Amino acid sequence: MGVVIPLEDKAGDKGIDALVALVASDMERVNQTVLSRTGSDVQMIPEVANHLITSGGKRLRPMLTLAAAQMFGYAGEGHIKLAASVEFMHTATLLHDDVVDESDLRRGKLAARLLWGNEASVLVGDFLLGQAFKMMVEVGSMTCLAILSDAAAVIAEGEVMQLAATQNTATTEDEYLAVIRAKTAALFAAAAEVGPTLVGRSRDECAAFRSYGANLGVAFQLVDDALDYGGSKADLGKNVGDDFREGKITLPVVLSYRRGTDEDRAFWQRTLQSEEFIEADLDHAMELIKRHRAIEDTIERARHYGAIARDALAPFPESAQKRALLDVVDFCIRRVN
Amino acid sequence: MGVVIPLEDKAGDKGIDALVALVASDMERVNQTVLSRTGSDVQMIPEVANHLITSGGKRLRPMLTLAAAQMFGYAGEGHIKLAASVEFMHTATLLHDDVVDESDLRRGKLAARLLWGNEASVLVGDFLLGQAFKMMVEVGSMTCLAILSDAAAVIAEGEVMQLAATQNTATTEDEYLAVIRAKTAALFAAAAEVGPTLVGRSRDECAAFRSYGANLGVAFQLVDDALDYGGSKADLGKNVGDDFREGKITLPVVLSYRRGTDEDRAFWQRTLQSEEFIEADLDHAMELIKRHRAIEDTIERARHYGAIARDALAPFPESAQKRALLDVVDFCIRRVN
Numbered sequence: 001m002g003v004v005i006p007l008e009d010k011a012g013d014k015g016i017d018a019l020v021a022l023v024a025s026d027m028e029r030v031n032q033t034v035l036s037r038t039g040s041d042v043q044m045i046p047e048v049a050n051h052l053i054t055s056g057g058k059r060l061r062p063m064l065t066l067a068a069a070q071m072f073g074y075a076g077e078g079h080i081k082l083a084a085s086v087e088f089m090h091t092a093t094l095l096h097d098d099v100v101d102e103s104d105l106r107r108g109k110l111a112a113r114l115l116w117g118n119e120a121s122v123l124v125g126d127f128l129l130g131q132a133f134k135m136m137v138e139v140g141s142m143t144c145l146a147i148l149s150d151a152a153a154v155i156a157e158g159e160v161m162q163l164a165a166t167q168n169t170a171t172t173e174d175e176y177l178a179v180i181r182a183k184t185a186a187l188f189a190a191a192a193e194v195g196p197t198l199v200g201r202s203r204d205e206c207a208a209f210r211s212y213g214a215n216l217g218v219a220f221q222l223v224d225d226a227l228d229y230g231g232s233k234a235d236l237g238k239n240v241g242d243d244f245r246e247g248k249i250t251l252p253v254v255l256s257y258r259r260g261t262d263e264d265r266a267f268w269q270r271t272l273q274s275e276e277f278i279e280a281d282l283d284h285a286m287e288l289i290k291r292h293r294a295i296e297d298t299i300e301r302a303r304h305y306g307a308i309a310r311d312a313l314a315p316f317p318e319s320a321q322k323r324a325l326l327d328v329v330d331f332c333i334r335r336v337n
Numbered sequence: 338m339g340v341v342i343p344l345e346d347k348a349g350d351k352g353i354d355a356l357v358a359l360v361a362s363d364m365e366r367v368n369q370t371v372l373s374r375t376g377s378d379v380q381m382i383p384e385v386a387n388h389l390i391t392s393g394g395k396r397l398r399p400m401l402t403l404a405a406a407q408m409f410g411y412a413g414e415g416h417i418k419l420a421a422s423v424e425f426m427h428t429a430t431l432l433h434d435d436v437v438d439e440s441d442l443r444r445g446k447l448a449a450r451l452l453w454g455n456e457a458s459v460l461v462g463d464f465l466l467g468q469a470f471k472m473m474v475e476v477g478s479m480t481c482l483a484i485l486s487d488a489a490a491v492i493a494e495g496e497v498m499q500l501a502a503t504q505n506t507a508t509t510e511d512e513y514l515a516v517i518r519a520k521t522a523a524l525f526a527a528a529a530e531v532g533p534t535l536v537g538r539s540r541d542e543c544a545a546f547r548s549y550g551a552n553l554g555v556a557f558q559l560v561d562d563a564l565d566y567g568g569s570k571a572d573l574g575k576n577v578g579d580d581f582r583e584g585k586i587t588l589p590v591v592l593s594y595r596r597g598t599d600e601d602r603a604f605w606q607r608t609l610q611s612e613e614f615i616e617a618d619l620d621h622a623m624e625l626i627k628r629h630r631a632i633e634d635t636i637e638r639a640r641h642y643g644a645i646a647r648d649a650l651a652p653f654p655e656s657a658q659k660r661a662l663l664d665v666v667d668f669c670i671r672r673v674n
Binding site: 040042043044045092096099100118119120122123124126127129130131133134136137140142145146149150152153154155156157159160161163164 | 500
């Protein structure tokens with residue numbers, strides 16, 4: 001079921017390793033902060049939170065914050081708490097998402113909602129969001145607070161947008177993009193932007209990091225959506241075809257729907273809009289997606305946004321941090337192979 | 338089913354009318370802010386949010402913020418957005434609560450989750466929380482931000498605490514109090530405290546308002562829990578006995594359980610812990626509650642916290658605002674009749 005993606009020029013593609021190495025000591029402190037901030041006398045809170053937090057996510061978003069602050073020689077402590085806030089906002093979203101999507105797996109483990117119930121997932125998500133804001137307040141940068149609280153509202157808006165678009169197979173590519181810009185890219189953008197903001201860099205420099213993060217986030221989500229139709233369970237930490245089963249309209253479907261015959265469109269409507277499908281329908285969906293080169297072109301779109309992300313950082317002088325942040329763009333796109 | 342509560346000295350008990358009149362013009366602006374801040378291109382957001390927001394809640398919490406700011410002659414605009422933030426935090430909690438409790442009614446209307454689904458309730462709640470923080474950031478008081486973000490984390494902690502305590506009939510009164518201090522009183526306390534805080538009043542004055550709000554909140558919740566076993570559907574905007582059906586351990590149950598016979602305790606365990614009950618069990622529960630004077634004593638406890646709330650404000654010079662805030666305490670307790 002894997003899809004072979006033609007490789008780009010491999011020069012400089014070192015994946016995520018350079019970034020991980022650069023921020024390793026800061027990340028250690030972020031992890032300690034994350035663990036100590038899930039502490040509560042209410043036993044269920046650390047249990048639920050840590051089930052997800054210790055499940056081996058890459059922590060890509062907080063790494064962006066750390067690397068960006070480091071790139072500008074930030075010498076304070078604030079980036080640790082801001083990075084932890086970003087991770088908490090992300091974790092809260094995942095907990096709420098799993099309830100909304102009725103997902104069974106997350107990062108290859110049973111979703112928290114199956115172990116502790118939907119109630120706990122909703123409420124522990126709320127707790128993490130509250131803790132995230134507490135940490136931001138402790139850092140004391142009103143501009144960073146504005147960036148992250150704005151992101152929180154936009155993310156939720158994007159999730160509702162996605163809910164409203166669910167099962168509408170006539171969703172346009174632009175509508176789909178509006179959803180992922182809000183639900184995914186907004187947090188990447190905020191995570192990157194708070195780095196230079198904390199250091200008090202110029203408006204243009206902060207805007208460049210915002211643009212880098214936003215476009216990286218779009219590319220990341222596009223690849224994620226491609227993987228849902230092209231990865232194996234072990235790679236994904238979730239089941240292939242989950243988006244299909246949930247009637248989620250992602251770009252591979254948008255492209256296949258628009259490029260297909262009337263008969264194809266009837267198939268997508270039956271399976272995604274009415275949720276009347278049998279497991280064999282997934283095979284047919286994969287076949288249509290393959291026929292219309294929808295995975296390849298989803299990745300092609302991801303490359304487009306990846307290129308914008310890279311150009312956003314182009315004006316900055318060479319540095320290990322800049323190199324690592326550029327590598328991340330390639331890493332995100334090359335996850336499909 | 339109504340329980341007759343002996344009336345206290347009625348001197349000065351004008352209910353909530355004085356407060357409503359005092360803050361009327363500010364409240365009009367809060368309402369406009371609330372409506373404009375639920376606006377979104379995503380149609381479902383204003384629909385879900387306004388279903389609840391326009392359903393005739395008393396807006397007690399934002400009124401506390403407005404009256405407190407007014408009492409100290411606050412001349413700025415910040416109290417409007419802070420009051421709206423408080424109302425959004427409250428509304429977000431209600432939306433999430435209804436999902437957690439699987440409630441059917443809220444303020445006499447069908448719960449949002451039944452009309453738009455649990456998903457929308459979770460996500461629109463998240464959106465309102467995000468908007469609340471955006472407004473706080475716009476006001477620009479880091480101290481107010483600290484107070485309200487702290488409350489957000491404590492509220493969620495209280496909700497999880499309640500979830501963990503649900504169906505444990507051996508819950509002590511102290512454990513029950515810890516839950517309601519967190520899930521209800523924390524927002525009352527924050528709503529009252531941000532008033533003097535915004536005006537830059539002394540630590541002691543801010544602490545007095547915090548204490549007023551916290552104890553008023555405890556009294557309010559105690560009466561609410563009493564009403565669940567003693568009010569009619571129309572008064573409550575929810576069904577009598579909802580807490581019983583959900584296996585929620587509130588003070589009327591805690592008292593009846595502890596004061597009862599072994600046989601009574603077996604009854605509470607069967608009905609609340611194992612959720613094996615028939616509708617006739619509610620009648621028996623009401624009978625046990627009556628036998629042990631559990632409603633009267635719950636109200637008696639509420640009076641105790643009400644008295645603390647009143648004394649918290651005692652040192653302040655007489656003013657229309659102070660009078661109105663004291664009347665609210667009586668109003669909250671006298672809702673049971």
